[in-house]
Amino acid sequence: MRRFKFIDPGFEAAFTAFVEERRETPEEVDAVVREVIASVRAEGLEALLRLARQFDKVELDADSIRVSAEEIEAGAEACHVEVREAIAFAAARIRAYHERQRPADQRFTDAAGVELGWRWTPLEAVGIYVPGGRAAYPSTVLMNAVPAAVAGVSRIAMVTPPGRLQPAVLAAAKEAGVSEIWRVGGAQAVAALAYGAGPIRPVDKIVGPGNAFVTAAKRRVYGAVGIDALAGPSEIVVVADGANRPEWIAADLLSQAEHDPAAQSILITDDEAFAGQVEAEVQAQLSSLSTGEAAAASWRDHGAVVIAPLDEVPRLVDLIAPEHVEFAVAEPEQLADRVRHAGAIFLGRLAPEAIGDYVAGSNHVLPTSRAARFSSGLSLYDFIKRTSLVKCDEAAFAALAPATVALAEAEGLPAHARSAAIRMGQ
Amino acid sequence: MRRFKFIDPGFEAAFTAFVEERRETPEEVDAVVREVIASVRAEGLEALLRLARQFDKVELDADSIRVSAEEIEAGAEACHVEVREAIAFAAARIRAYHERQRPADQRFTDAAGVELGWRWTPLEAVGIYVPGGRAAYPSTVLMNAVPAAVAGVSRIAMVTPPGRLQPAVLAAAKEAGVSEIWRVGGAQAVAALAYGAGPIRPVDKIVGPGNAFVTAAKRRVYGAVGIDALAGPSEIVVVADGANRPEWIAADLLSQAEHDPAAQSILITDDEAFAGQVEAEVQAQLSSLSTGEAAAASWRDHGAVVIAPLDEVPRLVDLIAPEHVEFAVAEPEQLADRVRHAGAIFLGRLAPEAIGDYVAGSNHVLPTSRAARFSSGLSLYDFIKRTSLVKCDEAAFAALAPATVALAEAEGLPAHARSAAIRMGQ
Incomplete structure (x- = not known):
């Protein structure tokens, strides 16, 4: 964990350098991905079955590579009722929020008498990558599939590495309107969605988070299909004055840190004593977290505490261009309205970022690694496109x-x- | 030039195969680009000057790499008055069209009492790549820079390979509000815009067309900065019934073919005799075109004539998902309203695609190579981004x-x- 004080000489340079630290795709990943994509394009299904044997230690065939309707139904039924209801609650809220993003078609005649305008149409087919194992989250399925369904995408194909499918993931897929689920992961899944492979027909766009191989594959197939933003490790900035309860703020910082040792949590406060209390509380809470190992590594290697006057905060937030920022202060809009680069802003003391991950209704797929400077979170716009009209x-x-x-x-x-x-x- | 008849057996398979023919970035280009980007990141300005010497045979220094305000002014003055007025006319129309794309911010309280919404902010800095030599088009500058200026982007940095800058390009840059112009081209220009190099500060997004090196470089820097769609060769589908004048339709087909031997022009008509007249007229017009060599190669290698009932046309257009489609028929909307995948649609006999390239007001940067299945033309949306709000x-x-x-x-x-x-x- 790093400490920065606004009043220290050299703050600006040190803080900027910290913010610009980057993690990039190593070249070796890219070379492997190039070969995997070439194999899938050349051999189709055969390549997928061979790679499943090789990487996932699973024997599949042309039938078992697809998750059957019965398996989806049975999995969804096996999901705990409280979780199933939470999934339905979240889906309804995500649906309502994204419905409001639907832009109107335009048609107008200008002063010269030219008829101009544009109209929006949905994509036909979208692929959603869902990571495997413990990182197979129902919320990932909802946040990617529900906006596609709202947009009117008729085919939503989900891919996920072979292995046990969690009931909550299947319940979310059913709730969100996923049309088909395939047991294929990694770069080979991206290649299969982009170019088609055996029973998997090609899609028009691929969304969803993945590891370095998945991300490198998305970069490579971009152009043949659309892709969403290239996701990096999660990030949060918590802006908090001294009137907060340190344990609430510590919990918020850890809610990002627990995702991944590469995640980043930054506290900005004008109260140095309060900062110390939060730091102590972070340590205390870490000990009781089952995800404590990842959280501790993230906080140690990428965490930061910044002591700065609140009035300087909007500028500092813009430098970070974070995925998430919370304003746990008395008048959150006063600061938030001056922020230009952020994926999502959470206003006030009762809006912890976690509600945005699940049920606020806004999308939790947000720009990371300073991409909020030039891009937006996932939305209805990712699943529609515009045709210009001239007459x-x-x-x-x-x-x-x-x-x-x-x-x-x-x-x-x-x-x-x-x-x-x-x-x-x- | 290929001929397809809807009534021929095997039409569907043959036409689909034709449509899916692709041209992709060869691996060698990518290897060179990787090295160029690494050099620029490591050596900054020194690398740019060395590469200008090596590739462009030009000696530059830290001063002369930037086009001075005096040069821009003098160039704009040297532009023929008729062209300068046409540039101002086009810019005003592009401005008016893109102003209408500005989306409203949203803020609402839902039934659960949650305050939700989003707001849009402009990008801070955008880079525009403008190809060199004869392909340095004033319309490229207008179509990329005017929407950025309308969005409120405060810094618009243009890059273009060293060499004589055409007066019309400088006039367009001035008219569109370009803030700075740099003499640097190729992958090194993309790297300089993405990561900064000497006096060139990094931007948030890079747009504009370029050759295979530029495109490969954009793919590589994507993530560090935003990029626009990866542009491929231009395409047009002209849907025309037998009531058209063959010489008008031939001119429209050639207006795309002349761009590039890799461009594609497709005529779809229900009148076989008319198709023959258009073909003859294409040959006749080719002989008098100064761009006839490229146009003839394009028409020979990638051109097509499709004889099909008009009622089948929307489905065929969707298979092609073309950059541009003209409906030169009596009731254009009857067909156009059924098209789902197209960058821009031109309606009626008096809307040749060329008016869209310059002065209709809609953007001429449009999805190619079937990308209209999943993406839209350049617009105001490329220069703004959305922040979610939760309270x-x-x-x-x-x-x-x-x-x-x-x-x-x-x-x-x-x-x-x-x-x-x-x-x-x-």
Whole structure:
């Protein structure tokens, strides 16, 4: 854990360097991924079965690679009723929030008489990567699949590494409207979704979190299909004044730290004594966490405590451009309204980030590694696309044609010029 | 040029195979690009100057790598007045169209009392790649820079390979609000924009077309910065009935073919005799085009004529998912409304695609290589991003906390559960 004080000489440089520390895909991962993708494209299903044997130690065939409708049904039934109800509650809220993101089509006639506009249509088929084992989270399924279903995507194909499928994951898949589930993970799953393999038909876009191999594969297939943002380790900034209860703030910092030793939690406070209390409370809570090992490593290696005047906080948050930021202060909007780069903002003392992970309704897939400078969380927009519309009558065409000809000629594109000029009788 | 008839046996398979023909980045390009990016990151400006010497045969230094304000002014002045006016006309129309894309912020309180919403903010800094030489188009500058300026991006950095800068390009840069222009091209320009190099400060997103090296570099830096879609060769589908003048339709087909030997133009018509007239007219027009060599190669290698009933056309267009499609028929909406995958649709006999390249106001940066299945043309949305907002009072928190705890426990994330439970006094 690092400590920074705004009043220290060299704060700005030290803090900026800390914020810009990066973890990137090592080249070796990329070389493996290139080969895996080539195998799947060349051999299709055979490659998937061979790679499952090799990496996952599982024997599959053309049938068992797909999770059957009966397995999904049985798994969902096996899910504890309290969890199943929480999944339905979360799904309903995510649905309602993303419904509000639906943009209107536009059609208008401008002063020159040109009819312009655009319309939105859903993608046809989307693939969702769900990591395996303990990291197979029902909330991942909901946050990726529900917005796709709201958008009107007709085919939602989920892939997840072979292994026992958790009941809550199957319950979430059923609730969210996932159409098919395949037992395939890693770069081979991304390749199968992008190019098709045996019974797995290609999709138009691939979303969902994964390890370094999955991320490198998404980067490689981008263009053939769409992808979501490339997810990095989770991050939280908690802005808290001294009026908070240290144990609440410590719990919030640890809620990100427990995800991954590479996760990052940063406390910013104007109260140095309070910072000390939070640090002590973090240590105390760590001892009773079953995820304490990851959380302790994250807090030790990437955690930070920043002592700074609250008025400087919006600027510091923008430097970090965090995935999540909480404003646990009396007047949260006063600071939050001045923040420009953040994936999600949680306002007040009763909005711990964890509610956003599950049930607030907003999406928990958010830009990491400072990508909030240029990108947004997952949304309905990821599952729709826009077609431009242009229509002219004679007067409108006459208004546009001369400038078209002038620019086409200036660019040395005579066929462009001719396609306008010829309609002017030239 | 290939001919397909809907009534021929095997049409569907043959046409699908034709549509799926792809051109991908060769691995050698990627290896070179990896090295260039590593050099720029390690050596900064020194690498840029060395690569300019090596690839562009130009000697630059820390001053001359930037195009001065005087050069921009003088270049803009040197631009022919008719072209300068056409640039201003186009910019005003592009500005007006993209202004209409600005989405509203949202803030609402739902039935559970949770305050939710989101707000949009512009990116701070954007880089625009403009290809060099004859392909340095003023329209490229306008279509990329004007939406960024409309979005409120405060720094718009243009890069273009060393060499003579065309007056029209400088006039467009001035008109569009470009803040700085750098003489650097290729993968090294992308690396400089992504990571910074000497006087070039890093940007948040890189847009604009380029060759295979530029595209491979954009793919590699994606994540550190945002990128636009990976542009492939241009494409047009012209849907025309027999009531059209063959020479108009031939000009439209050639207006894409002249871009690049890899461009693709497809005529779909229900009138075989008319198709023959268009083909003859294409040949006739080719002979008088200064761009005839590229256009002839494109039409020969990638062109197609499809004879099909008009009622089948929307489905065929969706298979192609083209960058541009013209409906030169009596009732264009009847067909166009059934199309789902297209970058831009031009309606009627007086809307040649070339007006969309320059002055319609819609963006000419559109998805190619079937990317219209999952992505949209460049727009205001490329230059803004969304931050989610979540706020709870006590009642709202009480409504959300139990399901949060249930899901966090089901996912094996006890610190998540605790951050909610602890606020419930548990």
